[in-house]
Amino acid sequence: xxxxxxxxxxxxxxxxxxxxxxxxxxxxxxxxxxxxxxxxxxxxxxxxxxxxxxxxxxxxxxxxxxxxxxxxxxxxxxxxxxxxxxxxxxxxxxxxxxxxxxxxxxxxxxxxxxxxxxxxxxxxxxxxxxxxxxxxxxxxxxxxxxxxxxxxxxxxxxxxxxxxxxxxxxxxxxxxxxxxxxxxxxxxxxxxxxxxxxxxxxxxxxxxxxxxxxxxxxxxxxxxxxxxxxxxxxxxxxxxxxxxxxxxxxxxxxxxxxxxxxxxxxxxxxxxxxxxxxxxxxxxxxxxxxxxxxxxxxxxxxxxxxxxxxxxxxxxxxxxxxxxxxxxxxxxxxxxxxxxxxxxxxxxxxxxxxxxxxxxxxxxxxxxxxxxxxxxxxxxxxxxxxxxxxxxxxxxxxxxxxxxxxxxxxxxxxxxxxxxxxxxxxxxxxxxxxxxxxxxxxxxxxxxxxxxxxxxxxxxxxxxxxxxxxxxxxxxxxxxxxxxxxxxxxxxxxxxxxxxxxxxxxxxxxx
Amino acid sequence: xxxxxxxxxxxxxxxxxxxxxxxxxxxxxxxxxxxxxxxxxxxxxxxxxxxxxxxxxxxxxxxxxxxxxxxxxxxxxxxxxxxxxxxxxxxxxxxxxxxxxxxxxxxxxxxxxxxxxxxxxxxxxxxxxxxxxxxxxxxxxxxxxxxxxxxxxxxxxxxxxxxxxxxxxxxxxxxxxxxxxxxxxxxxxxxxxxxxxxxxxxxxxxxxxxxxxxxxxxxxxxxxxxxxxxxxxxxxxxxxxxxxxxxxxxxxxxxxxxxxxxxxxxxxxxxxxxxxxxxxxxxxxxxxxxxxxxxxxxxxxxxxxxxxxxxxxxxxxxxxxxxxxxxxxxx
Amino acid sequence: xxxxxxxxxxxxxxxxxxxxxxxxxxxxxxxxxxxxxxxxxxxxxxxxxxxxxxxxxxxxxxxxxxxxxxxxxxxxxxxxxxxxxxxxxxxxxxxxxxxxxxxxxxxxxxxxxxxxxxxxxxxxxxxxxxxxxxxxxxxxxxxxxx
Numbered sequence: 001x002x003x004x005x006x007x008x009x010x011x012x013x014x015x016x017x018x019x020x021x022x023x024x025x026x027x028x029x030x031x032x033x034x035x036x037x038x039x040x041x042x043x044x045x046x047x048x049x050x051x052x053x054x055x056x057x058x059x060x061x062x063x064x065x066x067x068x069x070x071x072x073x074x075x076x077x078x079x080x081x082x083x084x085x086x087x088x089x090x091x092x093x094x095x096x097x098x099x100x101x102x103x104x105x106x107x108x109x110x111x112x113x114x115x116x117x118x119x120x121x122x123x124x125x126x127x128x129x130x131x132x133x134x135x136x137x138x139x140x141x142x143x144x145x146x147x148x149x150x151x152x153x154x155x156x157x158x159x160x161x162x163x164x165x166x167x168x169x170x171x172x173x174x175x176x177x178x179x180x181x182x183x184x185x186x187x188x189x190x191x192x193x194x195x196x197x198x199x200x201x202x203x204x205x206x207x208x209x210x211x212x213x214x215x216x217x218x219x220x221x222x223x224x225x226x227x228x229x230x231x232x233x234x235x236x237x238x239x240x241x242x243x244x245x246x247x248x249x250x251x252x253x254x255x256x257x258x259x260x261x262x263x264x265x266x267x268x269x270x271x272x273x274x275x276x277x278x279x280x281x282x283x284x285x286x287x288x289x290x291x292x293x294x295x296x297x298x299x300x301x302x303x304x305x306x307x308x309x310x311x312x313x314x315x316x317x318x319x320x321x322x323x324x325x326x327x328x329x330x331x332x333x334x335x336x337x338x339x340x341x342x343x344x345x346x347x348x349x350x351x352x353x354x355x356x357x358x359x360x361x362x363x364x365x366x367x368x369x370x371x372x373x374x375x376x377x378x379x380x381x382x383x384x385x386x387x388x389x390x391x392x393x394x395x396x397x398x399x400x401x402x403x404x405x406x407x408x409x410x411x412x413x414x415x416x417x418x419x420x421x422x423x424x425x426x427x428x429x430x431x432x433x434x435x436x437x438x439x440x441x442x443x444x445x446x447x448x449x450x451x452x453x454x455x456x457x458x459x460x461x462x463x464x465x466x467x468x469x470x471x472x473x474x475x476x477x478x479x480x481x482x483x484x485x486x487x488x489x490x491x492x493x494x495x496x497x498x499x500x501x502x503x504x505x506x507x508x509x510x511x
Numbered sequence: 512x513x514x515x516x517x518x519x520x521x522x523x524x525x526x527x528x529x530x531x532x533x534x535x536x537x538x539x540x541x542x543x544x545x546x547x548x549x550x551x552x553x554x555x556x557x558x559x560x561x562x563x564x565x566x567x568x569x570x571x572x573x574x575x576x577x578x579x580x581x582x583x584x585x586x587x588x589x590x591x592x593x594x595x596x597x598x599x600x601x602x603x604x605x606x607x608x609x610x611x612x613x614x615x616x617x618x619x620x621x622x623x624x625x626x627x628x629x630x631x632x633x634x635x636x637x638x639x640x641x642x643x644x645x646x647x648x649x650x651x652x653x654x655x656x657x658x659x660x661x662x663x664x665x666x667x668x669x670x671x672x673x674x675x676x677x678x679x680x681x682x683x684x685x686x687x688x689x690x691x692x693x694x695x696x697x698x699x700x701x702x703x704x705x706x707x708x709x710x711x712x713x714x715x716x717x718x719x720x721x722x723x724x725x726x727x728x729x730x731x732x733x734x735x736x737x738x739x740x741x742x743x744x745x746x747x748x749x750x751x752x753x754x755x756x757x758x759x760x761x762x763x764x765x766x767x768x769x770x771x772x773x774x775x776x777x778x779x780x781x782x783x784x785x786x787x788x789x790x791x792x793x794x795x796x797x798x799x800x801x802x803x804x805x806x807x808x809x810x811x812x813x814x815x816x817x818x819x820x821x822x823x824x825x826x827x828x829x830x831x832x833x834x835x836x837x838x839x840x841x842x
Numbered sequence: 843x844x845x846x847x848x849x850x851x852x853x854x855x856x857x858x859x860x861x862x863x864x865x866x867x868x869x870x871x872x873x874x875x876x877x878x879x880x881x882x883x884x885x886x887x888x889x890x891x892x893x894x895x896x897x898x899x900x901x902x903x904x905x906x907x908x909x910x911x912x913x914x915x916x917x918x919x920x921x922x923x924x925x926x927x928x929x930x931x932x933x934x935x936x937x938x939x940x941x942x943x944x945x946x947x948x949x950x951x952x953x954x955x956x957x958x959x960x961x962x963x964x965x966x967x968x969x970x971x972x973x974x975x976x977x978x979x980x981x982x983x984x985x986x987x988x
Contacts, residue, residue, distance in 0.1 A: 030977065033972075033977070034977070037973075040979070044979075048977060048978055048979060049978075052978075166895075168891060168894050168895055168898075169895060171891050172853055172888060172891040172892060172895065175884055175887045175888035175891060176853070176856075176888060178884050179860055179881065179884050179885060179888065182880065182881045182884070186867075186877040188877070189868075189876065189877050191867055191868075191877040193864075193867065193877055193881065194860075194863060194881075217919075217923065220919060221912075221915075221916040221919055221920065222912065222916070223912070224912060224915040224916065224919055225911065225912025225913065225914055225915030225916060226911070226912055227911065390947070390951040390953070391947065391951075391953075391961060393919070393946075394942070394943050394946040394947055394951075394961075394965075395943075395965055397919060397922060397923065397942070397946070398939050398942070398943060398965055398966070398969060399969070401923065401926050401930070401939070401942075402935075402939075402969055402973065402981075405930060405935075405981070406973065406979045406980070406981070409980050409982075411927050411928070411930050411931050412927075414923070414926060414927045414930065415924070415927040417923070418920065418923035418924050418927060421920065421923060422920055425916060429845075429908060430845050430846075430848070430849040430908075431845065431846075431902075432849065444880075444884075448880045451875070451880075452875055455873060455874065455875070460873030460874050461873070462873070
């Protein structure tokens with residue numbers, strides 16, 4: 001413990017050096033800007049500033065890039081809450097209840113809780129990173145294709161708990177999303193699937209255009225022509241802060257979101273995107289009155305936002321502890337380190353303590369900076385809503401196009417966004433949920449790939465899922481949850497049969 | 512002229528069109544920023560090689576050179592973008608050896624190719640990473656001989672990961688498989704990073720990888736290198752023999768080179784080639800490449816063309832041999 | 843005709859379409875799934891769900907009860923999005939956005955010329971400056987230089 005404190009002292013002395021602090025600040029600001037813009041998310045932001053970071057020394061460069069990642073996570077919730085446009089894929093869940101809160105005039109508290117939840121989650125998860133990095137990383141390394149498959153199946157089950165309306169319709173939407181995820185090159189055999197000659201579809205439909213289209217674009221399609229402009233209550237100062245009840249309600253979701261997000265974030269791969277989905281489902285399941293979800297429940301903002309931010313720290317665990325590129329963003333960070341002559345590997349922590357501890361300390365600092373940045377901005381952002389809607393929505397459209405285009409420099413992405421916008425418009429008109437589509441889209445390629453990889457590893461033997469401890473445990477949990485959720489149906493159907501028995505008897509009498 | 516509405520509109524249009532009126536005369540190349548398109552995500556080999564090149568070129572040409580990532584379809588998106596763009600010398604491509612693979616794979620599947628190799632002309636080869644054959648340290652094989660013997664005893668049981676079917680890492684292993692006459696189990700992943708992670712976690716036994724990413728793990732004792740696919744031993748791994756030394760006639764490099772669309776004028780090509788030659792020899796470039804542990808292997812266009820042709824033929828043969836991945840028929 | 847009947851029908855048709863399109867890809871077996879295996883599986887699930895929805899579809903609101911009052915604006919916005927797909931790389935970012943915004947504010951929302959032009963110009967050029975010049979996000983320039 002004393003060792004850790006000593007190292008932390010070194011770390012802080014590095015992180016609080018004026019130059020490093022400056023770059024942390026710059027990173028946070030840029031990240032917030034990038035996150036607020038719909039579509040373009042942390043990966044794009046980091047890639048953009050990667051070249052600029054080459055000229056800096058190693059610690060400043062890493063701190064800059066990490067700040068962007070963090071800032072984007074904070075900023076992404078802003079447009080989600082205010083305009084129902086996801087700032088990046090991970091903020092999709094925040095759109096649902098966050099926007100409903102805005103409609104009720106509670107935009108300020110939603111933004112504030114998002115920022116504070118993010119801060120708490122971010123700080124606590126950095127502590128976790130600091131203390132537990134090596135053992136956690138070794139655990140994470142044991143996740144192979146069978147474990148991924150089991151985990152992602154569990155994630156799919158989460159869908160059952162995500163829906164407000166008809167479960168059947170949500171399942172259909174999930175199937176639709178999963179199917180959309182099948183577009184692209186089949187990674188196991190090299191066949192092009194459903195890409196109709198468009199090279200750009202080779203990697204499939206991106207999550208970003210779909211999320212922005214299904215949520216953001218569909219929102220303005222539905223609202224722009226309404227005879228009465230969406231009502232925006234003028235925020236009073238006390239309306240900007242969460243009420244005591246809202247504080248109380250958010251506490252546990254923040255806690256759970258933090259733990260959940262961190263654990264999911266550790267797992268190598270892009271699984272950390274689903275942390276906000278899982279958190280939403282957990283909160284919904286555990287709430288005493290789940291019908292509030294989808295209509296402005298603060299838990300639906302606090303949980304996912306916290307999960308988001310702690311997944312960010314979790315994603316760094318394998319990268320720092322073992323030098324594994326555990327996802328696209330850590331891969332870019334590793335590249336940035338390599339450019340500065342630092343080879344990330346298992347010995348990074350011991351060989352480069354200033355970098356590691358400076359990085360950790362800068363994450364603490366970054367969280368504080370972002371909290372200070374975002375809280376006063378809440379008042380400013382809420383006032384953006386007061387721009388007359390006929391002028392606001394063209395601006396929103398501009399930023400959606402800009403954000404989606406900027407991710408890959410691809411006009412095809414913008415086309416996908418447009419198509420998804422139209423789809424989202426129709427889906428909402430016909431009373432379907434759009435969130436399961438996004439989740440399905442994210443999960444499909446990963447689930448299919450891990451299934452087929454597992455079968456490749458075992459040469460076709462399905463027993464591989466049962467023979468590996470982690471995978472079998474997760475599958476059992478999934479099975480248990482599935483049975484639990486089916487219980488109400490099972491009980492109801494017994495009821496029906498009894499009722500049916502009575503009516504048949506009656507009819508028999510009639511005849 | 513009266514300032515009425517119609518005339519206003521004409522004025523506005525005129526002002527908008529002014530920039531289009533170019534003063535005619537000799538346009539010296541380059542007079543606008545040059546773009547180097549990297550068809551892979553940032554942080555990868557192509558990206559890390561392109562950026563020092565861009566920086567050094569900028570100094571030599573005294574003209575901005577920008578790196579743009581155009582990702583997708585294992586590089587096909589970016590490559591076809593440059594192949595189909597105007598050959599004016601402002602859109603260049605930094606491609607890896609997979610440039611020769613993608614059109615072949617397309618042929619295999621009877622697909623209209625996203626681009627063909629004759630749509631591009633080589634400018635220069637920048638780097639050529641020999642691939643290294645690594646195994647998870649917990650596995651028993653300490654030499655290639657032990658490995659091959661074991662593989663012959665249990666065909667199809669020892670596994671290897673790769674960055675994707677028909678990817679560069681797959682191709683390298685394929686050559687070993689052919690050269691040694693063994694059968695291995697292939698577990699494809701999406702990208703070099705996940706493939707490496709799988710090896711580190713022990714979910715697969717072996718991997719063919721570029722040196723830069725595996726050397727830290729070799730030093731930490733988590734991975735064991737058995738051989739390399741280069742003609743000479745890798746500088747940072749002097750104890751690791753090459754396959755050629757061990758008697759297998761196989762060579763494989765993950766190389767990165769600069770290309771331009773066919774039709775670029777000879778004058779422009781000459782300027783670029785000269786500039787690249789100077790850039791590659793500059794001190795900053797050398798230090799940058801050292802930092803990312805990528806050896807410089809510069810070849811000017813004519814030699815690069817020969818190298819590329821030879822490499823492409825080797826890869827085409829390998830792809831034809833692999834054929835389509837066998838999918839069992841449902842009975 | 844209720845809303846659910848129509849939507850379930852469309853979903854079922856889509857599922858069948860996917861299965862049809864997958865016929866060119868090898869199916870593989872249960873132990874060695876091919877590229878078509880999972881898509882066909884998912885499409886079958888979707889079909890199943892759609893059929894189940896049809897069972898309860900009579901309880902849904904009638905199709906004629908749906909309100910489409912906003913369709914004109916929705917169509918205009920959608921048309922603008924499609925326009926931007928084709929124009930953004932041919933005309934350049936700023937010009938495309940200028941035209942798009944001016945169209946929406948002047949013609950759809952029927953505001954004045956001056957407001958429309960100032961709003962459109964400042965947003966197009968301003969966002970370009972912020973993201974291209976300052977943040978180095980690659981945004982295309984058109985033939986006229988913007």
